[in-house]
Amino acid sequence: MADERRLVAGRYRLNERIGRGGMGTVWRAQDEVLAREVALKQLHTQPHLTDDELATLYERTRREARSAARVVHPNVVVVHDVVDDEGRPCIVMEYVRAPTLADLLKGGRAVPPEEAARIGLGMIAALRAAHAADVLHRDVKPGNVLLGAEGRIVLTDFGIAVTAGASTLTQTGQMVGSIDYMAPERIRGHKPGPASDLWSLGATLYQAVEGRPPYRRETAMETAYAIAVDPLEPMRQAGALEPLIDALLTKDPEQRPSAEQTERALRAASADGTGTAGHALASAAAPASPVTQTGPVPAPPPTQTGPAPDSPTRAHARRKRRTSRRRLALVSAVVALAAAAGAVTYVTARHHGEGLSLTQHTTHTPTPSATPTPAAVPDGYHLVSDTKLGVSFPLPDGWKAGKRTGDTLTYTDPTGLVGITIGTVEPAGPNPVTHFQDIEANTKVNYPSYRRLRMQQTTFRGQPAAVWEFTFRGRARDFRAIDLGYGREGGREYDIYLSAPEAQWDTHRPVFDVVRDGFATSG
Structure with a gap:
């Protein structure tokens, strides 16, 4: 040379x-x-x-x-x-004589969640130091993470770092950073902040455990568009890191966990890998409740599954117009960004799985499939049928029916602390995730302790579906909940919801799986 x-x-x-x-x-x-x-x-x-x-x-x-x-x-x-x-x-x-994380992940290789958490701890320590000095990195990615001797993790190449608040000297349209790890707000042309570096950390952790970047597509423009608007492709190998990675990759920077919360969740995941990272993240995010009284089970956040008071048709039309305007503006920004990025071609990310394995949502319309015949009811459960809703599902023995509200059924365990709710929405919207987002907006107002763990667009039995998981504070304890909604636009949406005390979540979470797998409709 x-x-x-x-x-x-x-x-x-x-x-x-x-x-x-x-x-x-x-x-x-x-x-x-x-x-x-x-x-x-x-x-x-x-x-x-x-x-x-x-x-x-x-x-x-x-x-x-x-x-x-x-x-x-x-x-x-x-x-x-x-x-x-x-x-x-x-x-x-x-000069640090060490391979990079990108070297370790070549060829689609991945590392165990515990090792990814250990690497993440070094990265978050570096980012906390940089942010404390009012410096953003702007190019956090596996290639800039050195795996040094004796376990030292070093974040390098602050060559495109920028002092927070300083005026930009880049030319209009010039892309600074690596597209696979660029936060959605930067794709949209908004000013980056510390949360943008945390999104890039989440993308790096995703690749570390899954073997691929979370939104990689065939071209730079498609990748940028996916980052800005597509749901996150669900994780299969993240283990205890899944709730944290999902939270870091939230598109709204204000909804991402702080650096301190991220560090606590990483520390929990690296310590034992038993799933405590999600608990650490939720507990770090939830403020203390001013209500200290004890008593019966608190009502969970609003799980209204009937139609909103406004006309669904009019509401959907307004949403469609707003979405069209947003997408038009976004496409323009993405096209400009892709032009700056150049003609970069990537290997297509492989899509795996089906049903509730939470496959990536694609733009094609899923082919309808007949409702499967319910499997044999497991021991300790009995079959419940409701002619008004046209549904049947297994329910644990000893659970009792609660008050029926419209097109909603609720059943609780003998303690009154664990509940299953079955509801319907008719007509269904284009995807249940829109319905969940509407409920979430109200929940945030009425439950300040609410914290989203994930909201993922997927398919279930060949129909558009969404899974929503979150935590909230009741009158005397913390609760966790999971909600599955599925149904085709213009038809009926079905919702299956479980809430339970967070401290006993691992014990009661399997009830949701049994009800979901045995759920059948007559329509």
Whole structure:
């Protein structure tokens, strides 16, 4: 190579090229003044830019190197110096002799959730230090995570970092960062914040446990669009990390967990891998309840499954118009972003699974399938049928019926703390996730302690479906709930809802699976 062994700034001898990206090349170099190895990031020549554009780019690089140098932490690569080489700025950094997480994940490989959580702990420690210094990374991804000796995790390449609140020096439409790990608000052209780095952390953790980025598509434009509007493809190997990753990849940055909550959830997952990360995340997110009285089971958050007071037809028409306007604006932004990203071609992510394995939602209309014949009722359950709703399902022995409200049935266990609710919506909307989002908006107002764990679009028995899982504070204890809704637009939507004390969730969660699997309709 022409540059190999060349001396930069009269001090740094280039020895070996160790990385190359869209903006520059990283070299292993020798600091001949201090006799130590360093990493030197050298910007590429940009012949297509004008002199003014080059001056802007170089000033941004120098500024961002100064920003990165302010972050001093064991999990952050040290920035030693910024020098000029034939007019181009170069960033001189600590050299860490280590593979990257991207190297470890090559070929679709994945790591166990406990190991991913350990790596995530190092990353969140680095991000907390950066954010405390008012610095955003903006390019958190597996390729920028070094797996050092003795378990050290180092977040590197703050070369496109930016001081929070500083004016941007990038040209309009110029993409800064890697598309697979770019938060939805950045896709939409909004100003990034610390939550944007946390989304990228979630995308990195997703790939670590699943073997692929969460939204990768065949082209950069399709990937950007998927990040902005598509539901998250469900995880199969995340284990205790699933609730945290799902929360980090929430499209609304205000709904993502904080760095502190993320660290607590990662610590719980790395400690034993028994699923306590979800509990740690929920407990960290839920504020203390001002109500301390004890008494009967509290009513769960509103689970109204009947039609809203407004006309479903008119409401759907308004939603459709609003959605069309949003999508038109978003498509324009995505097209501009994709043009800046260039013609990048990716390997198509494989889709797996069916039914309630929570497959990725696609735009085709699922082929209807007949309602399966219910399996034999398990021991300890009996079959319940309701002619008004036209449904039947297994129910645990000893459970009793509660008050019927419209097209809703409720049954509770002998303690009165665990409940199953069956309801219908007619006519059904395009997908139950829209219905769930409407209920969630009301729930947030009436239950300040409400925290979403996941809301995922999927299919069930060949029909559009959604799964919604959340926690809330009752009168005397924390509760957790899961709701499945499925049904075709214009037909009937069926909803199956279970709530139980969070402390006993693992004990009662199987009831939902039995009811769901044995659920049958006469229509």
